[in-house]
Amino acid sequence: MNEFTSEPSEGAASNLLAQKSHLERHSQQRFQQILDQTTPYTTYRWASTTFLLLLFLLRVVFAEGWYIITYALGIYILNLFLAFLTPKFDPSVELDMQANEMEEGPSLPMKNDEEFKPFIRRLPEFKFWYSVTKATVISLFCTMFRMFDIPVYWPILLVYFIILFGLTMRRQIGHMIKYKYIPFDLGKKSYSNKRRI
Numbered sequence: 001m002n003e004f005t006s007e008p009s010e011g012a013a014s015n016l017l018a019q020k021s022h023l024e025r026h027s028q029q030r031f032q033q034i035l036d037q038t039t040p041y042t043t044y045r046w047a048s049t050t051f052l053l054l055l056f057l058l059r060v061v062f063a064e065g066w067y068i069i070t071y072a073l074g075i076y077i078l079n080l081f082l083a084f085l086t087p088k089f090d091p092s093v094e095l096d097m098q099a100n101e102m103e104e105g106p107s108l109p110m111k112n113d114e115e116f117k118p119f120i121r122r123l124p125e126f127k128f129w130y131s132v133t134k135a136t137v138i139s140l141f142c143t144m145f146r147m148f149d150i151p152v153y154w155p156i157l158l159v160y161f162i163i164l165f166g167l168t169m170r171r172q173i174g175h176m177i178k179y180k181y182i183p184f185d186l187g188k189k190s191y192s193n194k195r196r197i
Helices: 002-038 042-063 067-085 091-104 125-142 154-179
Strands: none
Touching: 042 067, 042 125, 067 125, 067 154
């Protein structure tokens, strides 16, 4: 008799698991569809993320707490920003490989030195935005709980962050100057579909 009673409960459990996995898959697909629809609206996406960051900073300033969460968010955004500025294919590594090939002896040319290489980011803009937004929402959620409000002397964290930001950006800008790449579209020629009369 135990065999007969266990079968329906196993079927019901498997049915519930199937429904749960279907619901999870459907919600993930819907979320991805919403993300895909927001892709062309870069200005609105960044404006909403800036609003969330300002909301987080106002929460931290007026509540006078969660400085360690703010510091962690700042370090994470700095790390993402550096990945956003860095090319996917590091020119210093390519130059080292060319130097090693020269030491091995002459070989047939594999590519033209005048070849145009577009700037491809290590971290695309959409992933950069999505990661910053997700981290800001998580940080806002953490400010709802006092257990994340670790007492710390915030001026030390601020000075350390400013020093870290200055050193890493100086190194990154030096790398950009040395290998002659610009990660932004500033000053580059753009073409439009409008006809001149």
